[in-house]
Amino acid sequence: MYRAGVSGITPKVPTSAEKLEAAARRALMRRPGGRRAWAYVYGGAGSGVTMSGNRDALDRRQLVPRVLRSTDRRDLSTEVLGQRLPAPVLVAPIGAAGLVRRDADVHIGRAAAERGLPYILSSQGSSPMESTADAMKDGPRWFQLYWSRDEQLVDSFISRAEDIGAGALVVTLDTTTLGWRPWDLDLGSLPFTRGVGIAQYTSDPRFSEMVAERVAQDAGAASGTQSDSVKVTPKAVQTLFEMARNHPGGLRRNLSAPETRAAVQTFLDTFSNPALNWDHIATLRDRTRLPVVLKGVLHPEDAQRAFDMGVDAVMVSNHGGRQVDGSIGTLDALVRIRAAVGPEPTLLFDSGIRNGTDVVKAMACGADAVTIGRPHIYGLAIAGQQGVGEVLDNLLAEIDLTMSLCGASSWDEVDASLLA
Template structure:
């Protein structure tokens, strides 16, 4: 980056998070910004996530003699160059067309996994094609239709997913004022449902719904400019030719079907117990915040958990993910694989999370901001910056590898 500066070239994305966020907001629509940057309620959980990092301070050690660092690790059967994955973020096309394909390219450029969003804007098969040999994981929202769950599992296996990430904390959407104030739900316009419209079982459900409606009394629909715009958006976002979709009931039926069945409010440990009979993939449970839930997850045989409060988007004033990580690691011991999501912004944050017990972290909003600014290159640069800062933090703190990043590397911050 300094070498490029000699020739008058600057990075596509800013190197600090505050400027990155501000630049992304400048290039985003109000609807996109509300969905990606917004949180639940008064935003206290998002603030809790950042405050938790501020409560810890790194203690660098001197004269250690290390000249190289090894950031690599083995994670669920894959060797990764760094302890960073890209988190699933739904409706990414709000921030850039073909969002999942571009995120996949940005992840692959750094050799790190991308967790394909269940609410993605590109089918998982197309996204996998962008990853090459780079590991990819697949997120699952547990539908009320068990046949659809099985279909998603089969597709994840078919694209060579390295793990199945079952998100537990979004069986219902949280109270999100930034979206509510502008009446914006991307899925209602057919955005973020590509995993469904590309699924054979979902297509079957839609056909059944259309057939059942054919003999029913017609609903009267209020015709407004907004309703027309929504219909056009559904038509445009649905696979296939625009004019053909415009004459078809399928795009609208697909959206209505998705909204009815995408997530199961009754999801229970009994549902999760069936996974071992239904897939050979390593199972990761995302959204764990309580140590009892963490212990139950590992007792049930899952391969890993993600300590996450969904980036502060589900419950207002929930515990910070980093605080939950500390208590969960103490409860489950050193051996289980525990990842951290929510609040990670910098390489120093990654270092702190590893010191407090995470095996690796998931990066969410930062890579979406990179996408908004510069597409796949923006994603790649955001990831590279985080990894580079982690490497420098390790170098300046005297840790030669990830195993050297221990609880002794951080202390409670006396100035927090």
């Protein structure tokens, strides 16, 4: 970067977390629907205490660099679930990323693949998983599952994830219902009601059957009225237009086709499963050959129970502070869980990572790898695939630099002894 600066070339994507966030906000606010997009991407649960707690837990930890350690040769690579990664970084699943840029998942997937980093495809993706996987070519990918009320749909998603070569199945546990999110609530905005973030569903054969059943049911309803009435307003008409634009097929047909609205209604009725419990998790060994990761675990007893059941990894996460306001910061939770389960089980860290120093701190606290969420979406907002790539490059460069300056040449040398 410094050499390029001699010629007056500066980064397109800011290198500091604060400037990155501000630049992404400006970029989104210039676009139609930008306020809704920013609210969904940036906003957290309640008053934002958990979001702040995630940062506080990271900022409270201080690194104690060692010197004269000969770190001229460094190796950032590591192994997670039998997969060799160039660095302990995975690109987190972000639902409804299509709010930020069309074909968002393809942009993100390509950027991750170019760097050999796994992209965790979201159930709430804005492109079918098959399209994203094709765009990633041989790039590593995992799949994140929201457990639907319809068990056949769960099986269909799992089967499709296996078919696209997913390296693991990440089951999200903390979103059996959406959290209290004032940023979205105050705008009356949920992207899925506009058909954004439901591409995995509208491309699924089982979901198509469910939509057809609903259309038939509505067609047979008494008096010829639709089963779910919506007050006709200019905003409602705009929402219908957005549904039609986001639904597979042509815009003109979608505007009049009953499947367009039925797909959104079916999704809203089946998206999350408040009845999800340990019995559901116990069925996974008979349903998939993929390694299973449970995402959203914060309590040590839950982590231990998961490993006792044979789960392959636990992702310590509070959903980026978007679900429970006042929840424990994830790094504090990681420390407690690592102490409870011991050194061997695989623990992934999610929620709060903003820079390379954060990654080193998380690894020193017992993580085997981390995921990066909002920052890569900010890069997407600023410059699409290039923006995502620059965010990832900056993160990897800062990890490498921080390791070197702390006297570590590999992750074997990063542990609690580097923390104050």
